[in-house]
Amino acid sequence: MKIKFLLMLTSLVFFLNACSKDDNDAVETLETPVANAPKDVTDNGFKAKWNYVSNSKTYLLDVSTTEDFASFVTNYNAKEVTDLNEVVAGLTGGTQYYYRVRAKTEAQISDYSNVISVVTTGSNGIPEDPTFLKVKVNKSANPFFVGMAIKASQLTNGTPYDVILRNEFSSISAEYEMKMDQISTASGVYNWTAADKIAAYGNANNINVHGHALVWHNAVPQWLKDFSGTDAEFAAEVKKYITDVVTHYAGKVKSWDVVNEAVDDNGGVMRNTIFLQRMGPNYVKDCFQWARNAAIAAGDTSLLLFYNDYATSTNIAKQDKVFTILEDLKTAKVIDGVGFQMHNTYLSPTKAQIETDLNRAVAKGLKIHVSELDIQVNQSNDISSFTNERRLAQKAKYKEMVKIYNAIPAANKYALTIWGMKDNESWIPYSTELNHPGNDWPLLYDSNFAVKSSHTGFLEGLD
Structure with a gap:
């Protein structure tokens, strides 16, 4: 009798567990x-490819020519697929598409996946748009400066550089010649030649001049590196330099990157520079205060002061630290805006990452300068020539960046600056820090000054 009872009890427990499992499976x-x-x-x-989802029987694939999936490519509206990939065919060359996927069982359908952008290779037969960038920007509802990084040697009347700059751009930034080690030759001794030429060119051609940059750890003159005075005397030298430069260019340079790249790439901490070591953790605020005081003393009450940094869209710890600094500077009323360098690739950062980064600055009431934009297409050195696929992917990424920037409130717009004119003169292929010895084509013009699809993408981003 006892054995029968135990068998019945065991069966009952097994039955209840089975039912419970079935119920759990049903609601999972x-x-x-x-x-x-x-x-x-x-x-x-x-x-199109996607990851496996446990318990999924099939997947539903959507393909569209619009990011919001307002319409679908024929045969690709919730197309049911049993594999983890699907060959999408019958598309148009040189066209941007988007895809997303959902998992499905007999009774359930998951939420939509992330959206992937892809540009088909080839050409859709449409020539590049010849419209000048600043002309289209100035016709928009809320215009902004279109900038270019330049060298003094490029500013000779009648050269291709000169013609393009005057036709296309409303702002210039010195690529290197307004940095401390280029201007300061000794304490209180300055070489203004190249920087003066840049400022004079902009002023003569009604082009905004953005100063880049007063303080940067990679542009410290040797005499200051070797300075043997006290830390207080070191700070006094930095103050004197900032004061003299801002005073010299009062009314001629409309904005300055006061401090450049003060935050480390790892751990969300201050970069361990000579300025941090000798001036302490408040050195950024001190530099901004000295720049503001110098401008006011020179009668330049409209000078805009920016903090400038890179890779904050993907490095959240760095982003958080940058915004902690910005909050401190904002509270002290010594900052007007922030420069997001945006040395991007055709794959990264994502649209959402960029928007999150910029929107934090909007929320703080800061002006936004996309200050050093270029878009790599060969960051992995996997191509030896500029392929149609990468050309069109780059075009789409430039379009995306301009569209994001153009959508921010008018009060927060300042400038969108491209970091160089021609592909063959870009810093990217030659940078040892990027570990990027191969070819790349990151800008709006090729080596012959011809506009690229990226230039058309910039224009399309304004639509």
């Missing part, structure tokens, strides 16, 4: 799939 929510970068991109198609 499908995970949202993750869509991956496409493979095998051609003129008329690509392979």
